[in-house]
Amino acid sequence: MTRVLILGGTGWLSSRVAQQWLERGAEVTCLARGTSPAPTGADLVVADRSTAGAYADVASQDWDEVVDVSSDPVAVAAASEALGGRAAHATYISSVSVYAASDEVGADETADLAVPWEPGEESDYARAKAACERSARAFAAGVSIVRAGLIVGPGDPTDRFGYWPARFAAAGAEPVLVPAAPGAMAQVIDVDDLADYVVSAGARGFDGVVNAVGASLPLADLLTLVREAAGHRGDVVVVPDEWLSRHGVAHWSGPRSLPVWLPGDMPGFATRDGAAYRAAGGGIRSLVETIGRTLADERDRGVSRSRGAGLDRADELALIEQWRAEER
Structure with missing residues (x-):
């Protein structure tokens, strides 16, 4: 059975990702603060990612897939350090806000990123996401980086x-x-199209970066x-x-x-190139x-x-x- 660890799993997007993995028959564990329930059928590990030892209950296990949605570079760095090498594949859900500039119409995934945040420096969302992407690459040998556009829907x-x-x-x-x-x-993307892509790309071990945009x-x-x-x-x-x-x-x-x-x-x-997302099986x-x-x-x-x-x-x-x- 496929074993999936979702760092989150109780929020808007991540709960949909968890639910879709469950529908595929996976064994799903959600690590979250516990302020909201995990989807029915998923195990919930209650932990605060800002504290030491947050990953103690999951770091000794092997996972087929790890999914992280956090925008906190400290949390993602700590997770990748604790879980690095324990997963066959990982997915990090980033944002098109990670790019350094928004002045080029139709730019693709090769556009320059914001300078990643470093501890002790002033930060913003773009720099935080860039730092998160950098840390997420240490989760596994194969990592899917999904740069989502404006996520919309129910x-x-x-x-x-x-x-x-x-x-x-x-x-x-x-x-x-x-x-x-x-x-x-x-330019928007439906939350359920995005969740479907995250799960399908994880299931086949996609390794690469896509702008998930409509x-x-x-x-x-x-x-x-x-x-x-x-x-x-x-x-x-x-x-x-x-x-x-x-x-x-x-x-x-x-x-x-x-x-x-x-x-x-x-x-x-709002004009990012989504060709790589569609080529990788992303639906719109x-x-x-x-x-x-x-x-x-x-x-x-x-x-x-x-x-x-x-x-x-x-x-x-x-x-x-x-x-x-x-x-x-």
Whole structure:
């Protein structure tokens, strides 16, 4: 029987990876803090990866596959030191944010990475992921590095992509604020397509690096597809990027943002080349299907619920009113 160790296994993506391995008949062990349950059928080893001895219960065993999703370079380094040589194969789930620059349209996996973080230095997400990738290569002789794009779909805890179907659905016949974002692109991958690839690549021992991304398309086209799926009948109020920034609306994610909207100086971020992913067997379902899955999930969770990303409705309507008043 295939023995799989998932460092995580209780979060959004990693629990799906664990579940898919279970469905393949694997013996799955999840090492996590225990704040959420592991999928039914998986063993849960409760451990805090920030503490010494976190891997004591799993480091003396041999594994066919080790999967790590952490963005903490100290945790990944400690795991690779404790488990190095104990796995036939490993998969590390990285990010397209690991690259040093986002100014080249269509860049592939050979683009320069951010300088890896070193202990004692200031860090950011890109440098942390670069350091994690470096450490992950010591897990096994064969390592799959999966640089994921914006992960979307049912259950998304970030509230980013889901903001748009939820907002268009909740607005009904009322207006919705969108950024003008001339030239802005969007590029996503469905969480279940990504999980399927992680498991299938691990099962066959794929050794290499891929950008796990879907097709790149204009942000305006994406929002049109989302609006149509949600059945929105109101006005789409398109506001210049500069005006939004001047009024404190943030890019990409977090409170008081317009999610998935990127600054104009990042033309390459949502245009990564995904040819290697597809050549390695990575699947991409239709964007319309992913939007539909996300919309159904948002309706189940409540399209008007409080969110961790986006504009709250009252603030959005106030911004629309202010913009319209200034344009009169």
